Every structure is written in C-alpha cells, then in structure tokens.
Amino acid sequence: MSTEAFQDLTTLQVADDELWLQGPPHDVFERLRAECPVHWSPGIAQSPKDAGFWSVTRAEDIHTVSRDWQGFSSAQNIIITDESIPVPLVQGMFIGMDPPKHDRIKNLFQKAFTPKAIATHEPAIREITEGVMGRLEGREHADLVSDVAQPVVSRVIGEFMGLDPEDDKPWAEAINALLGFGDTTLNPKGLEALVAEDIPRMYEKCMKLVAARRENPTNDMTSVLVFADIDGDTLSDEEIFAGFVLMMAAGNDSTKATYTSTMRILMENPDQWQMLVDDPSLSASAVEEALRMFPAFAHFRRTATKDIELNGALIKAGDKVALWYPSSNRDAERYENPHQFDVHRNPEHQAFGAGGRHFCLGTALARLELKILVEETVKRFPKMTISDQPTYVVSQFSSQLKTLPVRLAG
Numbered sequence: 381m382s383t384e385a386f387q388d389l390t391t392l393q394v395a396d397d398e399l400w401l402q403g404p405p406h407d408v409f410e411r412l413r414a415e416c417p418v419h420w421s422p423g424i425a426q427s428p429k430d431a432g433f434w435s436v437t438r439a440e441d442i443h444t445v446s447r448d449w450q451g452f453s454s455a456q457n458i459i460i461t462d463e464s465i466p467v468p469l470v471q472g473m474f475i476g477m478d479p480p481k482h483d484r485i486k487n488l489f490q491k492a493f494t495p496k497a498i499a500t501h502e503p504a505i506r507e508i509t510e511g512v513m514g515r516l517e518g519r520e521h522a523d524l525v526s527d528v529a530q531p532v533v534s535r536v537i538g539e540f541m542g543l544d545p546e547d548d549k550p551w552a553e554a555i556n557a558l559l560g561f562g563d564t565t566l567n568p569k570g571l572e573a574l575v576a577e578d579i580p581r582m583y584e585k586c587m588k589l590v591a592a593r594r595e596n597p598t599n600d601m602t603s604v605l606v607f608a609d610i611d612g613d614t615l616s617d618e619e620i621f622a623g624f625v626l627m628m629a630a631g632n633d634s635t636k637a638t639y640t641s642t643m644r645i646l647m648e649n650p651d652q653w654q655m656l657v658d659d660p661s662l663s664a665s666a667v668e669e670a671l672r673m674f675p676a677f678a679h680f681r682r683t684a685t686k687d688i689e690l691n692g693a694l695i696k697a698g699d700k701v702a703l704w705y706p707s708s709n710r711d712a713e714r715y716e717n718p719h720q721f722d723v724h725r726n727p728e729h730q731a732f733g734a735g736g737r738h739f740c741l742g743t744a745l746a747r748l749e750l751k752i753l754v755e756e757t758v759k760r761f762p763k764m765t766i767s768d769q770p771t772y773v774v775s776q777f778s779s780q781l782k783t784l785p786v787r788l789a790g
C-alpha cells in the first residue's frame with residue numbers, strides 16, 4: 381500500500397480492497413486517528429451499490445458508540461456492505477437485533493457460555509487439539525490454517541452444537557465463504573450461488589439436526605434452541621437456523637484467525653517465542669496480546685438512529701458507522717509501542733467489542749480454546765518456523781490469514 385493512495389482524506393475509501401491486500405491498513409488508521417478520528421468514506425470501491433460510511437478509529441469513541449444502542453442500532457446490518465451476507469439472515473441473528481428482542485434471545489445462550497460452564501469443556505478441547513496435532517507427527521511441513529486451526533475450531537464448535545464430525549468440513553467451507561465473501565478463493569462460486577445454493581443446503585442440514593433433537597433432546601446448543609421458551613414464545617425454524625449460523629460463524633473463523641495470528645507473530649519474534657517455550661504459563665497473555673494486535677473481526681457496524689455528533693463529526697440518522705478494532709487496539713494513546721508484540725503485556729483490548737449489549741458471548745470459550753491451542757503447539761513443536769510467505773483473506777470483516785506454512789521441526 382502506498383502513502384499516495386490515501387493522501388486526500390475527503391476521497392479516501394477506507395474499505396477499498398486495494399488497501400487490505402496484506403491485512404488491515406495500519407498506516408491509514410494511524411493517520412485517521414491523528415487527523416480525522418471519525419472519518420467519512422464516500423463509498424466502497426468494490427461494491428458500488430453500497431452507500432458511504434463513517435469510520436470510528438479511536439478506542440474511546442468506539443467505546444461510546446458500542447454502549448449507545450439507542451443511538452447506534454445493530455438492527456439494519458452488522459457489516460458495512462449490504463450487498464454481501466444476506467441482510468434478512470443477519471437480522472434473524474441476535475447480533476443483528478436491538479433490545480429488547482436482542483436481550484431476550486441472548487439470554488437463552490448465556491447459561492452455556494459462563495466461564496464455569498465453559499471450563500467443563502476443557503478436557504474435550506484438549507483431546508480434540510491433541511488429536512489434530514497428533515496427525516502432524518512425522519511430517520516436516522504443515523499449514524497452520526488448514527491443518528491445525530480449522531479442524532480444531534470446527535470440531536469444538538461442532539461438538540457444542542451437536543454436529544457429527546463428518547459435517548465439520550462442509551459447514552466450515554460454507555461459513556468461510558459466507559464471512560470471506562469478497563475473497564474468490566474462499567467464495568469461488570460468488571455471492572449469488574452462495575445465496576441460491578449453499579444457504580438452502582445449510583438450512584436443510586440444520587433442520588435435519590433440529591428434527592432429530594425435537595425427537596431426542598441432548599445437552600447441546602441445538603437442543604437449547606429447539607426447546608427455547610422466551611416468555612412463552614418459541615423460536616421459529618428460521619430463528620433457530622439464524623441462531624445456529626451465528627454460533628457456527630462466531631465460533632469458526634474468530635478463533636481460527638486469532639490462533640494463526642498468534643503463532644505468526646510469535647514465530648516472527650523468536651525472542652518472544654523463546655519466552656513462551658521457557659514459560660508456557662505466558663500462553664494466556666500471548667493470546668490477549670495477539671487479540672489486541674490482530675482482532676479477528678476488523679469491524680462491526682452500527683447505524684445511527686438520529687443525528688448525533690461524535691468527536692467533531694455530524695453523523696446523520698441512517699448513516700452507517702464502522703467500528704474499526706484493528707485501529708483502536710493500536711491507539712498510541714492507550715498502548716506504548718502499539719505495533720510491537722509483547723508477550724508480557726496482557727492488555728485490555730476491543731477485539732471482543734467495546735462493552736455494551738453486543739459484547740462477545742464467546743470470550744470464555746475463545747480464550748480457553750486459544751490457550752490450549754497455543755500451549756499444545758509450543759509444547760509439541762518448540763522449534764517451529766515460518767517456511768513460506770503467509771497469505772491473507774482479502775476482507776474488511778473477517779480479518780485473518782488464509783495460509784500459514786510452517787516447518788514443524790524448525
């Protein structure tokens with residue numbers, strides 16, 4: 381990315397794919413935080429039908445917007461483009477709703493996600509991780525995205541939802557395509573085919589599982605959705621499907637993205653890697669620092685419900701507002717040497733959101749999964765190194781590596 385590409389802030393389009401080929405454009409964000417912390421992009425280059433949007437880039441302002449659900453709604457859409465993930469699907473998920481409906485549905489899920497409830501999954505997650513890593517024994521090379529991250533996170537969320545292991549792969553492919561909609565390697569058939577073919581197939585698969593649970597309830601999350609009772613109301617099949625897809629989407633790419641960026645930054649900083657090898661109890665802190673530097677979701681969107689002034693900008697009712705976490709998490713007002721990975725930093729960050737009603741439900745699960753993944757990787761492969769250039773998913777939403785080739789024995 382060249383500096384010339386964004387000299388004129390009045391024409392700068394923050395979500396232009398050209399700026400995102402190597403992940404989030406940190407130099408653009410640095411300039412916006414300093415010169416124009418709430419910035420208007422007049423459009424989205426690769427999606428001409430989409431209207432422009434506001435970019436919120438400082439941690440303090442993202443915090444303000446996240447807590448004001450009356451002024452900044454989630455019910456229109458949660459990403460800046462309306463021409464990608466089908467809007468009715470998003471609006472069927474509680475992440476795409478406002479209170480009170482949002483709160484009522486989120487409550488159904490809360491019990492399964494408390495730190496205490498999640499801790500009971502630790503032995504199963506460790507077993508899944510050990511099983512996947514065991515398959516690497518004897519190999520010289522691996523791709524940490526497809527050989528480790530994807531199979532582990534798919535099985536963990538698959539088990540949570542009650543899927544059979546053979547369904548992990550088709551679900552992961554569908555979710556990768558849905559969230560990485562703009563990347564032709566993840567979504568080769570294009571959006572129209574995704575909507576016309578893949579989503580109906582996902583619906584059918586989900587309904588088969590729903591029918592099985594109606595007949596024989598278990599203690600998985602699908603059974604919770606099927607038998608949900610919200611003040612006397614039950615969820616329709618469409619609402620169950622939306623809840624199911626939300627879990628699969630939130631549980632898949634997020635942890636996959638964070639694990640691979642943690643491993644990458646550790647391997648790029650051998651002194652930090654060695655500290656972790658010497659003291660594995662630093663795993664949790666390493667994960668928090670990677671969450672800060674590489675938030676798995678680059679943004680979530682809100683839509684202004686009225687004219688609102690935010691840090692000098694006049695946001696109009698109906699305007700889209702993007703909360704850019706890769707920017708706020710490297711805000712120099714909050715972090716010393718923000719671009720430096722420090723395994724001891726153990727920072728607070730906004731990778732899971734910045735408080736408010738939509739704060740991530742899955743933090744305890746994500747943290748446990750990531751800690752186990754990092755611990756097991758470093759323990760088994762203490763000399764692992766990057767063997768070829770990693771590649772990025774081209775996305776302003778699902779911010780992650782597509783490949784991370786490694787030499788296992790170093």
Ligand code: HEM
Nearest residue numbers: 475630631634635638676680731732733738740741742746
């Ligand atoms: C590293 C992993 C993860 C990251 C970085 C992450 C990040 C986020 C973010 C940024 C939000 C939106 C916050 C906002 O709009 O204010 C969110 C919401 C959510 N996350 Fe996560 N997440 C992760 C893992 C998970 C997992 C494993 C699950 C569950 C399986 C999960 C379930 C959810 C749900 C259900 C919501 C919607 C909450 C609501 O609308 O009230 N997340 N997450």
